[in-house]
Amino acid sequence: MIENAREHARIVKIEGALLIGKRPRHAGCNARLGEHGVTVRTPIVRLTTEDGATGFGRSVATIGQARSILGAQLGELFSPQQGATERGLPFDYPLWDLVGQRAGQPVYELVAAASGQPVEAPLRTPCYDTSLYIDDLHLTDDDEAAALIAAEAREGYARGHRAFKIKVGRGARHMPLEAGTRRDITVIHAVRNAVGPQATIMLDANNGYNLNLTKQVLAETADCRIFWMEEAFHEDRVLYEDLKTWLQANQLPVLIADGEGQASPSLLEWAQSGMVDVIQYDVFSYGFTPWLHLGERLDGWGVVTAPHHYGGFYGNYAACHLSAAIERFAFAEWDEAAAPGIDTSGYSIHEGYVVTPNLPGFGLTLDTERFQHAVDTDGYQVAL
Numbered sequence: 033m034i035e036n037a038r039e040h041a042r043i044v045k046i047e048g049a050l051l052i053g054k055r056p057r058h059a060g061c062n063a064r065l066g067e068h069g070v071t072v073r074t075p076i077v078r079l080t081t082e083d084g085a086t087g088f089g090r091s092v093a094t095i096g097q098a099r100s101i102l103g104a105q106l107g108e109l110f111s112p113q114q115g116a117t118e119r120g121l122p123f124d125y126p127l128w129d130l131v132g133q134r135a136g137q138p139v140y141e142l143v144a145a146a147s148g149q150p151v152e153a154p155l156r157t158p159c160y161d162t163s164l165y166i167d168d169l170h171l172t173d174d175d176e177a178a179a180l181i182a183a184e185a186r187e188g189y190a191r192g193h194r195a196f197k198i199k200v201g202r203g204a205r206h207m208p209l210e211a212g213t214r215r216d217i218t219v220i221h222a223v224r225n226a227v228g229p230q231a232t233i234m235l236d237a238n239n240g241y242n243l244n245l246t247k248q249v250l251a252e253t254a255d256c257r258i259f260w261m262e263e264a265f266h267e268d269r270v271l272y273e274d275l276k277t278w279l280q281a282n283q284l285p286v287l288i289a290d291g292e293g294q295a296s297p298s299l300l301e302w303a304q305s306g307m308v309d310v311i312q313y314d315v316f317s318y319g320f321t322p323w324l325h326l327g328e329r330l331d332g333w334g335v336v337t338a339p340h341h342y343g344g345f346y347g348n349y350a351a352c353h354l355s356a357a358i359e360r361f362a363f364a365e366w367d368e369a370a371a372p373g374i375d376t377s378g379y380s381i382h383e384g385y386v387v388t389p390n391l392p393g394f395g396l397t398l399d400t401e402r403f404q405h406a407v408d409t410d411g412y413q414v415a416l
């Protein structure tokens with residue numbers, strides 16, 4: 033636990049810079065957007081307290097927001113029981129890292145202690161390979177397209193993944209409706225064949241299906257045992273009720289997952305009433321501290337937690353720490369990438385789990401020279 037005296041330590045320096053990383057493979061389209069490419073952009077903020085301790089993490093805080101906390105005591109920005117305060121929230125990840133560094137404890141230990149959950153080191157969190165994008169639009173033959181996505185799934189399997197999320201909804205925009213839907217179904221079968229019967233498969237339509245298309249695809253892939261159907265269509269109480277009833281009548285144990293992007297304000301209500309099974313608010317725009325509090329509520333309702341973070345790089349690692357505090361945390365989303373400047377070597381993926389190191393804070397190391405260079409080039413620094 034944090035020693036009380038230390039919470040008076042003041043923030044004396046705040047630096048912000050963008051670190052540019054790369055995926056090992058180009059990411060194509062989803063049902064609604066074009067190419068996602070190889071670049072991942074990670075805005076990093078580093079906080080320094082007057083005793084020389086530092087913590088860093090993803091933050092989109094502006095220089096104005098940085099000035100607003102300069103000289104603040106740590107205790108004004110963060111409490112060990114509640115996490116970031118309202119004032120500290122723009123610096124949520126850097127604060128958790130800083131507090132972990134000062135305590136010499138991983139964030140997962142801090143959040144487990146605060147929520148009264150037992151935790152063993154190193155932390156092991158189930159994860160899924162989120163890289164199976166719509167990468168086959170240049171191919172005219174469905175079997176060739178399916179073979180391409182299946183080969184991508186095998187790459188993920190070789191990296192240690194045992195759960196795979198497939199982007200579907202080809203017929204929403206990028207292909208004619210029937211041809212795209214047919215290809216979705218062929219791809220799903222090919223991926224199941226590639227990863228074997230034990231692996232977990234999820235689908236994500238990015239709101240590119242409607243109710244009838246969702247039923248058609250889930251019926252025709254019933255033998256593939258889909259774990260969740262994510263963003264089938266923009267969430268709607270009447271349509272989700274229909275889908276739920278249909279899934280039960282057809283004995284298809286597929287979970288309904290939603291919540292990334294512009295989620296319905298009623299989504300949590302629908303989750304509480306059992307209509308939506310998995311909540312996927314983004315780990316950045318929603319935030320780490322808010323997720324801890326939401327996770328506790330979702331646990332109470334029996335709803336599954338699976339935070340979204342695609343494209344964020346940093347979320348691969350930081351989101352895992354939430355799993356120590358949330359009982360029904362199902363999966364961390366894993367978007368394989370590397371960012372020069374952030375050493376992630378403490379982490380590994382093994383048999384479907386992210387293994388998080390027993391290191392202080394979020395267990396990541398910032399390359400001081402590279403970060404300083406990025407700060408000097410087009411970042412910011414404010415100091416007392």
Ligand SMILES: [Mg+2]
Nearest residue numbers: 236262263292
């Ligand atoms: Mg999604």
